[in-house]
Amino acid sequence: xxxxxxxxxxxxxxxxxxxxxxxxxxxxxxxxxxxxxxxxxxxxxxxxxxxxxxxxxxxxxxxxxxxxxxxxxxxxxxxxxxxxxxxxxxxxxxxxxxxxxxxxxxxxxxxxxxxxxx
Amino acid sequence: xxxxxxxxxxxxxxxxxxxxxxxxxxxxxxxxxxxxxxxxxxxxxxxxxxxxxxxxxxxxxxxxxxxxxxxxxxxxxxxxxxxxxxxxxxxxxxxxxxxxxxxxxxxxxxxxxxxx
Numbered sequence: 001x002x003x004x005x006x007x008x009x010x011x012x013x014x015x016x017x018x019x020x021x022x023x024x025x026x027x028x029x030x031x032x033x034x035x036x037x038x039x040x041x042x043x044x045x046x047x048x049x050x051x052x053x054x055x056x057x058x059x060x061x062x063x064x065x066x067x068x069x070x071x072x073x074x075x076x077x078x079x080x081x082x083x084x085x086x087x088x089x090x091x092x093x094x095x096x097x098x099x100x101x102x103x104x105x106x107x108x109x110x111x112x113x114x115x116x117x118x
Numbered sequence: 119x120x121x122x123x124x125x126x127x128x129x130x131x132x133x134x135x136x137x138x139x140x141x142x143x144x145x146x147x148x149x150x151x152x153x154x155x156x157x158x159x160x161x162x163x164x165x166x167x168x169x170x171x172x173x174x175x176x177x178x179x180x181x182x183x184x185x186x187x188x189x190x191x192x193x194x195x196x197x198x199x200x201x202x203x204x205x206x207x208x209x210x211x212x213x214x215x216x217x218x219x220x221x222x223x224x225x226x227x228x229x230x231x232x233x234x
Contacts, residue, residue, distance in 0.1 A: 031219075042124075042207055042226040043162065050219050058221065059119070090161065105150060105211065107222060109161040 003027050004110035006091050012116045019078040021113050023091030025071075032074040033058075033092040033107065034066060036085075043090065049074055081117045089113045120145040120212040124225025131198050132233050139228045141208035142190040150211035151191045152222070153182060157204045165206075166193070198232045205229050 003026030013019050023032060034046040045058030047066040055066050063085060065077045078085055091110040121144040131137045141151075152167035168175045168182045168191065175182050179198075184191040195202055209222040 040226060042224040043209075044224070045221060048219065048221070056219065059223075105220060106152070106164055106167065109154075109163070111161050 004091060004093055004108060006089075006110040006113050008113060009111065010114045012118065013081055014118050015082055016080050019081050019115065019117075021076045021089055021091075021115070023074040023076070023110055025074075025093050027093060027095070027108075028071060029093040029095045030071075031094040031096065032068065033094075034064075034074065034076045035090045035092060036060065036087040037090060037112075038087050046076065046089075081115075083117050085115065086117045087115060089115060120148060120210055120221075120223040122208060122210050122223050122225045124208050124228060126228060127226065128229045128231070130231045130233060133198060133200060135198055137195045137198055137202070137230055137232075139193045139206055139208070139230070140190060141192070141210075141225050142188075143210040143223075144189065145210070145212045146186075146189060148189075148210040148212045150220075151182070151184060152209050152211075153180075153193050154207045154209070154224075155204045156207065156227075162207060195230075198230075200232050200234050203230055203232045 005024045007022045033048040035043045037043050044060045046064050049055045049068040067075045090112045092107040094107045124141045149170040154162035155165045156162040166177050166180050166182050168184050179196045181194045205227045207227050208225040211220050211222050
């Protein structure tokens with residue numbers, strides 16, 4: 001497995017509380033992504049980063065914010081958690097986004113964080 | 119944006135038989151198509167991928183085919199084994215308008231059960 005860790009691995013919180021999930025990589029990859037996985041929906045992109053301090057929204061970004069102050073860390077914050085944000089959250093990294101035929105765009109996933117919002 | 123449809127959602131096969139999972143995509147500009155395997159409680163792991171300049175790729179018992187004209191691609195697993203039981207996800211990579219970056223759009227997954 002690529003050097004990707006996520007913390008915490010499990011969290012239970014209450015509606016309305018702030019929550020921050022951390023993704024840490026030791027691969028020095030430029031791109032980092034946050035996905036959520038829900039039954040019947042597959043993996044959906046929340047936010048991604050294409051460099052330090054460079055981030056953009058994905059398909060399901062409402063209610064989430066991100067920050068990347070260092071190459072190795074990508075934080076996902078739920079400012080005020082809701083029950084609809086109960087999910088498994090996966091971080092992913094890729095070296096680059098090369099031309100078709102390049103291998104740098106392979107995405108490798110972290111172990112996931114199971115978040116329950118009561 | 120890109121839309122990826124994956125079928126079937128569940129698939130049961132006898133050990134030793136073949137399994138085929140199909141995906142269609144909507145954006146003709148998509149140029150990279152990975153397949154991930156996810157075992158229960160584990161992270162998705164890349165098992166094979168194909169790029170738009172290639173029609174077929176094989177790796178031992180697994181193969182992927184791509185038909186750019188019809189905008190569909192398929193995963194083929196031959197001589198299935200119980201350890202092939204997992205959820206399989208297809209994905210398509212397209213240019214995301216937000217920051218000029220490429221993004222993956224995933225299918226909803228296929229739960230494959232291999233019956234001993």
